[in-house]
Amino acid sequence: MSKSQTPIFEWQIKDKIKETPDSYTYVFSPLSASDRFTFNVGEFVTIKAFLKRPTSSGGIVExxxxxxxxxxxxxxxxDIELTIKDEKPYGYINPVIGKADGFAAYFFEQFKIGDKVSVKYSRAKQPFLSKxxxxxxxxxxxxSxxxxxxxxxxxxxxxxDRRDLDIRLVLFYSNPRLYSLENKSKVGVMYYNWLLEMAKKLDNFKVVFTFTxxxxxxxxxxxxxISYRKGRFFKDEEGKTERTLQKFHGNVExxxxxxxxxxxFINGxxxxKTGSINRGRGVMQDLMEIEGVRPEKIDKEQFYLDVSK
Incomplete structure (x- = not known):
């Protein structure tokens, strides 16, 4: 029996909101009722887009x-919203394949409000935040x-929207710095001002920013x-071990x-550069070893493999 194909949906770009110097939130509207689907918090979709990108020979490939x-x-x-962050500089050529392989920079340039995109969605067996x-x-x-x-x-x-006061959220949000390295007058933290507004609005939400x-x-x-700190989570300003979860949340159990x-970030x-993998320490190990969190009380969603610079 052949595997069923992942359904394709058509969405139209309704708005484009700048979050930081290198990220935008796109607001999409399904073209018809058949282009809608039910999903849960924590799930993802895959965008399919025809993009024109440069090659090492000076040409353009679509x-x-x-x-x-x-x-x-x-x-x-x-509406459905996706935040897209520039993952590779515009014009960057992958030396292995001899052409650009980035997505965001070319999507920002070539797709405008009113344009349509194809979207794939299939529910994973155990989606992030399924519990x-x-x-x-x-x-x-x-x-985060x-x-x-x-x-x-x-x-x-x-x-x-639900106004369910039984739900409680403490967001531990780690960023290198508050302001963009390229433009120090621009905030480089996604959703920063909105998160401040939400913390003031919702009694059951708290945000802890740290800048490494x-x-x-x-x-x-x-x-x-609203709380601020510096450095990695689980280390205080003097470099000593800190029970960050206990300090800012209060109930480890x-x-x-x-x-x-x-x-x-997740597991170190x-x-x-040599191609070998270095296994260090991340939030997951710190939660279990410093805070005593049980594995079943941890979920993770890895976006990419960190590469040493």
Whole structure:
């Protein structure tokens, strides 16, 4: 018996919202009722788009390119939102294949409001945040790298719409710095101002920002649901071990810990320039060894393999 094909849906770009200097949130509207589907918090779709990209010989090649993105909007809403971040510089040529292999920079340039895209969706056997979607877990301590907050945004919109006070979310959000390295007047943290607004609006949401490479910016909030810190989670300012979950959440036993980001952020795995894999330490190990979190209280969604620079 042949495997059933993944269904294809048609969406139209309704809006494009700049998040940071290198990321945008696209608002999509399904073209018809048949282009809608039900999904849960934490799921993803794959965009199919024909893109024109340069080659090492100076030519241009047009080809269909696919990229998977977590859904950044709540299943309770009519429009679907995806946040797309530039993963490779415009014009970058992959030396192995002799042509550009990036997606975001060319999608930003070539797809406008009103254009249509094809989208693939199929539900995984155990989607990210499936324990939340099934109602098993409602006390969430979400650990996000700089590229991992899309599902947290989806969850926050869901909380805003459902008004279920039994749901509690503490977002632990790690970024290198607050401002863009290229333009220090521009915030480089996705959803930053929106997260501040939501923390002030929702009594059951708290956000903890940490900046791992920013020694210049000093931030403070007197709001009880907005916190700032510096350095890696689970290390205090003096470099000593810190029980970050206990400190900012308060209940290690009840907290369910989704972790979303790169391999280095999740479990310390980084690919070296030599091609070998270095296995270090990430949030997952710290949660279990420092906080005493049980494995069944952890979920993870890895976006990419970290490569040593």
């Amino acid at each position: 080809a269909e390119v696919e990229r998977a993105y977590s859904i950044a909007s709540s299943p309770t809403r009519n 939340f979607a099934s109602g098993i877990e409602k006390d969430i301590a979400y650990w 790298g700089s590229n991992g907050a899309e599902c947290a945004r989806c969850l926050l919109q869901y909380m805003e 490479r920013d020694d210049e910016t000093t931030l403070y909030s007197d709001h009880p649901r 009840s907290a369910f810990n989704p972790i979303c980001g790169s391999s280095g 795995i980084v690919k070296l």
